[in-house]
Amino acid sequence: MSLGQLKRIYTAFNPPAVEKSKDALKFGIIGAANSAAWALLIPAKLHPEVVVHAIAARDRKRAEEFAKKNNVPVVYDSYQDLLDDPEIDCILVPLPNALHFEWAVRSIRAGKHVLLEKPSVSNYIEAQTLFNLPELDAPNAPVLLEAFHYRFHPIWSLFMSLVTPADVVHVNTFSMIPWWFVNKDHIHFNYNLAGGTMMGMGTYNFAALRLIFGAEPEECISADVKAFTEGVHHDCDYEFKAKFRFPNGCIGEAFSTLQGPTIWYPSYATVTHRQVEVPDKTLPPSQKKFVTREVTINGFIHAIFWSRIDVKEAFEIRDKETGRVVKKWTEKRTQKAYSPKEAGGGLANLEGEEYWMSFRYQLGAFVDKIKGRKPAYWVNREDSALQMKMVDMAYEKSGLGIRPTSKFQVN
Structure with missing residues (x-):
């Protein structure tokens, strides 16, 4: 491993903080998952328009430990308490796969933009419902993005x-x-x-x-x-x-x-x-x-x-x-x-440093979409739904069967 490679990797995980803008988006995290550090906490340090404001977990103590370790100022007793906070603009959903559907729907219906860990849901049945929610086509609709960071x-x-x-x-x-x-x-x-x-x-x-x-x-x-x-x-x-x-x-x-x-x-x-x-x-x-x-x-x-x-x-x-x-x-x-x-090519003038992880580019696209700017790249809702259709095809062929559908009802 070269010195340049070591320096790049070290800086990627210990990036220089940037000054935050007055209109920075406030994020809340549902679940104290370790993946939240990669998906949001680290890239947020490099984005002037992102502030990680709150977290909620099933275990209050675990949420408090997470908040202390990562300098997150607000801890809520429940996921719903976090969604009820009018100061929160965006939600990261890094929960276990089976909970993605319910809390993505609840977040969208609370008027929050949603950065949803992949796979977006448990199966194509859930995908058809989630990605066709009427709230996503309403005026000033929340932005929903499946976090396929490498893309x-x-x-x-x-x-x-x-x-x-x-x-x-x-x-x-x-x-x-x-x-x-x-x-x-x-x-x-x-x-x-x-x-x-x-x-x-x-x-x-x-x-x-x-x-x-x-x-x-x-x-x-x-x-x-x-x-x-x-x-x-x-x-x-x-x-x-x-x-x-x-x-x-x-x-x-x-x-x-x-x-x-x-x-x-x-x-x-x-x-x-x-x-x-x-x-x-x-x-x-x-x-x-x-x-x-x-x-x-x-x-x-x-x-x-x-x-x-x-x-x-x-x-x-x-x-x-x-x-x-x-x-x-x-x-x-x-x-x-x-x-x-x-x-x-088309990326030559895009902002970015060699130590930026894929998650930082993903976060930038998410913020651009929310702010009404055109992202350099995007994963649309139809794409995410078809992705789950392919996963189901493989599970059905394997004999294991598709993953179980959530009991959460969308009325």
């Missing part, structure tokens, strides 16, 4: 600029968490809380497939899982490998485990394009040039630690009349983008 990072934008969805024929995705990081009693492995690896890391893989193909899967061909069978852990996959058929017979594969090897291995997505003809005016009229491009994004889920794009292009020159290959060669290159400037 906001500059390296993902650069990666997608190297992908031609119409020419993609195969995608392979990988993600993992080592066995020692998540034990069996974690909420990821609680069926009643909508646990399972496909609900956890797997959602990252599935979203990557949908974005790369620029289409929705037509079928889940296979979903092989390793799952717990007893107690509250029943039907919770701790590892899976799924294969999807996309339009035109294209194949997308996803592998993820929450009980991986001791040493962490970065996430990746490898994209194979079909061979296409490329113009080359230097060639004689009797010849044609073709290329097959493979693009791999490494470390895309948590790009701040380490990330890189590898591009491999296999070229061929053929005789037009006979189709004989006259010449063939391969070119390789790598690219990095820890900042918008490095990503270039």
Whole structure:
């Protein structure tokens, strides 16, 4: 690990605080989840228009400890007490998956903007209800965003600029968490809380497939899982490998485990394009040039630690009349983008530093949407609903069944 990399990572978790504006949005956090630090507390230090104002947890003592540790000024006895506070503009919902639906709905109906941890809900049934709430289409409607943070990072934008969805024929995705990081009693492995690896890391893989193909899967061909069978852990996959058929017979594969090897291995997505003809005016009229491009994004889920794009292009020159290959060669290159400037393109002028995590870019987009500014990137409601439809497809194919639907009723 280089000195520059160490400095970037250290600054990412210990960022310089910025002066807050007078009209800064006040956030409340529902639940004292550890993930709130990444999703909001750290990026909020870097955003002049965000103040973390309050927290509520099921355990008042835990909320007080969280507030003291993170300098959150107000602690409430209940989630509803926090929602009833007229000073709160926005809510972060980092609760267990099974509680996302209820508290996203309650927050929206309280007139709060909602930053909702992924996966947005437990299944497509809940997604259809949540993302079609009439309150979201009313004048001055609250903003709702599913927190798919990696999609906001500059390296993902650069990666997608190297992908031609119409020419993609195969995608392979990988993600993992080592066995020692998540034990069996974690909420990821609680069926009643909508646990399972496909609900956890797997959602990252599935979203990557949908974005790369620029289409929705037509079928889940296979979903092989390793799952717990007893107690509250029943039907919770701790590892899976799924294969999807996309339009035109294209194949997308996803592998993820929450009980991986001791040493962490970065996430990746490898994209194979079909061979296409490329113009080359230097060639004689009797010849044609073709290329097959493979693009791999490494470390895309948590790009701040380490990330890189590898591009491999296999070229061929053929005789037009006979189709004989006259010449063939391969070119390789790598690219990095820890900042918008490095990503270039439409992001070149976007604010951002190399130590900004994907969560900071996500928070910036969320605030821009609320303030009536156009975000550089956005995850719309239809996108989030279709994401859950894909998750359900895989769970149904696996035999484990979709995650249980909330008993909370939307009247």
